[in-house]
Amino acid sequence: MKKWAVWLCSLLLLLPLSACTNDGGQSGKPLQKVRLAEVTHSIFYAPQYVALAKGFFKEEGLDVELTTTWGGDKTMTTLLSGGADIALVGSETSIYVYSQGTADPVINFAQLTQTDGTFLVSRKKIGHFTWEMLKGSTFLGQRKGGMPQMVGEFVLKKHGIDPHNDLHLIQNVDFANIANAFASGTGDFVQLFEPTASIFEQEGKGYIVASFGTESGRVPYTSYMAKRSYMNENKDVIEKFTRAIYKAQQWVESHSASEIAKAIQPYFKDTDSAIIEKVVDRYKSQGTYATDPILDEEEWNNLQTIMAEAGELPKRIDLNTLVDSSFAKKAMNK
Numbered sequence: 001m002k003k004w005a006v007w008l009c010s011l012l013l014l015l016p017l018s019a020c021t022n023d024g025g026q027s028g029k030p031l032q033k034v035r036l037a038e039v040t041h042s043i044f045y046a047p048q049y050v051a052l053a054k055g056f057f058k059e060e061g062l063d064v065e066l067t068t069t070w071g072g073d074k075t076m077t078t079l080l081s082g083g084a085d086i087a088l089v090g091s092e093t094s095i096y097v098y099s100q101g102t103a104d105p106v107i108n109f110a111q112l113t114q115t116d117g118t119f120l121v122s123r124k125k126i127g128h129f130t131w132e133m134l135k136g137s138t139f140l141g142q143r144k145g146g147m148p149q150m151v152g153e154f155v156l157k158k159h160g161i162d163p164h165n166d167l168h169l170i171q172n173v174d175f176a177n178i179a180n181a182f183a184s185g186t187g188d189f190v191q192l193f194e195p196t197a198s199i200f201e202q203e204g205k206g207y208i209v210a211s212f213g214t215e216s217g218r219v220p221y222t223s224y225m226a227k228r229s230y231m232n233e234n235k236d237v238i239e240k241f242t243r244a245i246y247k248a249q250q251w252v253e254s255h256s257a258s259e260i261a262k263a264i265q266p267y268f269k270d271t272d273s274a275i276i277e278k279v280v281d282r283y284k285s286q287g288t289y290a291t292d293p294i295l296d297e298e299e300w301n302n303l304q305t306i307m308a309e310a311g312e313l314p315k316r317i318d319l320n321t322l323v324d325s326s327f328a329k330k331a332m333n334k
Contacts, residue, residue: 031063034237037084039075040175041068041267043195043279044117045088045222047289049264051248059247060240071175072146079106085230086241088112090147091220091295091303092312094322099314107231108323110224110242110293112249115213116151117221117288118142119197121182121190121206129209131159138168140187143175147221148212150310152191155215157309182206194279195271202275214286219303220295231324243331246293253291257281293328295319 034057038045051057057064067084069075072093079087080097087106094106126133134156141163142148149171156163163169173181182190183205191212192200200206224245231238252260261277268276283289300319307313 029061031058031061032237032240033063033065034086034241035065035067035084037067037069037075037078037087037089039068039072039087039089039222040070040193042117042193043264043268043271043276044193044283044288045112046260046264046280046283047112047245047248047252048088049267050251050260051244053263053266054248054251056244056247056251057241060244062237062240062244064241076106079225079227085234085237086224086226088222088224091223091225091300091322092147092150092307094225095304095307095314095317098317098322104227104229105322106225107228108220108223108225108295109231109238109325109327110245111220111290111295111299111328112223112245112293113221113288114218114290114299115221115286115288116148116211116216116219117283118148118152118191118193118212119208120210120212121192121197121200122209123182123188123190123206125207126209131156131161131210134161134189135166137188138170138186139163140170140173140178140182140190142171142178142191144171145312146175147219147306148191148193150306150312151212151216151219153310154306155212158215194282195268195275198275198278198282211286213288216306217302218287218299219306220299223295224293235327238327239330242293242327243334246328246331249289249291249293252284252289257284260284292332294325294332295323295328296325 069078072089075087075089076093076097078084091108094108098105141152153163179192179196197208201208257277257280260280261273265273297319304313304316
């Protein structure tokens with residue numbers, strides 16, 4: 001929590017920057033520019049790329065400028081300092097910001113993914129995996145304080161494993177270097193996102209043995225959020241944005257993994273199409289992609305329980321304090 005306090009204290013003094021400009025769009029109609037910061041670039045966010053690829057944002061009169069900010073703290077820094085209008089990031093970040101006493105909190109308004117997106121990868125091929133096999137092993141986990149790490153610990157405890165006493169837990173490797181560290185020989189098990197997990201399996205570098213998303217249940221893993229001040233001043237933008245996301249969620253729900261993979265391929269040019277399809281199918285089959293943008297109370301409470309188990313929850317916060325589902329409900333009604 002210390003690093004959140006350091007960068008947040010300096011940012012709270014910054015004035016919000018204006019965000020909306022107009023640009024030429026379809027049929028000569030002006031498009032409203034929206035700067036969107038995503039925490040990482042991943043097939044995990046397939047509905048978002050469908051919304052871009054299928055022109056759902058443009059249909060709503062929005063010109064979405066997408067930037068990858070690589071990490072929850074950097075994404076929130078970008079949003080709070082006015083470098084982005086909307087952020088796609090884990091909902092836990094809004095709790096961290098609120099706990100510091102900001103007068104302009106970050107509000108979750110649309111959910112994109114509803115389960116954890118990581119998988120447990122073993123260095124050795126295991127015929128019949130049981131969680132007991134992790135005891136005494138070296139486990140290369142995710143960054144402390146982030147949702148992947150908190151979910152990882154939550155699942156281990158669920159299976160009777162004390163992550164700090166029953167195994168050797170490594171948490172000091174940067175997110176971008178975790179896969180490389182495992183490939184170089186660090187750890188018996190590693191917690192990885194797709195498509196890295198499937199690529200490792202294809203190359204014989206590791207084998208997927210379990211899904212943290214399946215084990216942890218539904219949580220608002222990644223949601224769209226904006227500062228309350230921006231939402232108050234740009235309600236039409238938030239409404240249009242949410243409607244475009246809902247269209248994409250419904251499209252993903254009603255189309256095959258093959259069709260989805262083909263649609264988002266331009267956003268993953270360096271990834272083999274077969275891998276994209278495999279990853280999409282895996283996420284779809286375990287219910288990772290939310291089928292609507294509503295973040296409900298059960299998911300919100302589950303998130304805070306996971307944070308509390310990891311010792312990272314500053315205090316419990318009521319759903320309505322940091323979640324506004326009115327735009328999601330309006331999008332669904334239309």
